[in-house]
Amino acid sequence: MTFIYFVTNSAWNPNTWAILCGILAVFLIVVLLTIYFIFRRLHIDLTILRTVFQEQKRPSHPATLTISDIPPGSETADLPQVPASAAKTKKQHTLLIIEDHLEIRLYLKLIFSNEYNLLMAENGEEGFKKACEGVPDLIITDIIMPVMDGFKCCQLIKENLTTCHIPVILLTALTSETDIMKGIELGADDYIQKPFNPNILRTKVGTFIKYYKISQLIHTQIIAN
Structure with missing residues (x-):
């Protein structure tokens, strides 16, 4: 001054x-x-x-600490590991996780890696490409991301014939009613705010996956006709 x-x-x-x-x-x-x-x-x-840390201390879910799809020395090198025998459960379904925040991405891997095959993306553009290529059973995406945000990614997924039937969960720190309504208008199946309860998220994902086969059958019939 x-x-x-x-x-x-x-x-x-x-x-x-x-x-x-x-x-x-x-x-x-x-x-x-x-x-x-x-x-x-x-x-x-x-x-x-x-x-x-709370998840890691729970004896009833020891297998959730295994991340089998990441090579040694990568971003999970410092995470605790469990015996390989605990991760031999057959995985029938695939989740696509779109998240640019490293810690949250790792945490979601900890939650779901033992139950599902995982596809990972760091922005909406990469996520939409992997959704079209891998056609996962469910998509969890952040909203605020570089290159392409979660709103645009959700819109593209729901407008694409190959991916429109896939449930999309928006997982974001945005809490305004405007953002929630926008996500729903773009076709999101659920909107969960951060910080989130991992048990609630796990339950919602399991419920969507449970009814995925029905929607997949309907989607297949529509394409066939």
């Missing part, structure tokens, strides 16, 4: 001080918003990590 004061070359000018006060107000608003978003992201991350 001192620098700006001397540059203006005015000993005391109400207009100058008004400008300086305006600049200071804008600066403070930017700082406060930055702090807010940092703490919000930190809160989400800490909640996810705390839930991960």
Whole structure:
């Protein structure tokens, strides 16, 4: 502020001080918003990590700690492993997880890797491509992502004849009613807010998968006709 004061070359000018006060107000608003978003992201991350630790301590779900589709030395190198015998359960269904946030992506792998085959994508464009190629049984996608967001990805999935029958769950930190209604209007089958309860998410996925064969049969008949 001192620098700006001397540059203006005015000993005391109400207009100058008004400008300086305006600049200071804008600066403070930017700082406060930055702090807010940092703490919000930190809160989400800490909640996810705390839930991960709780999941790991549960003796009734020891197999959920195995991530079989990731090679050693990759992004899960520091995650705990369970004996290979615990992961030999036959997987009949495939999930596509679209998430750009590394920690959440790993956490979703921890939750579902023992029950389902997993396809992973880091943005909506990559996710839509994998959905068309792999035709998974269910898709879980974030909304705020680079390249292509989850809203656009959901729209493309529901408008494509090959993928329109696939259930889509939007998993996001966006909590406004406008965002929820937009997701539903674009064809999303469910909208879950972060931080989420892993048991509720697991139950919803299982319920959608349970009725997937019926919708798949109907979809096949429609294409055949």
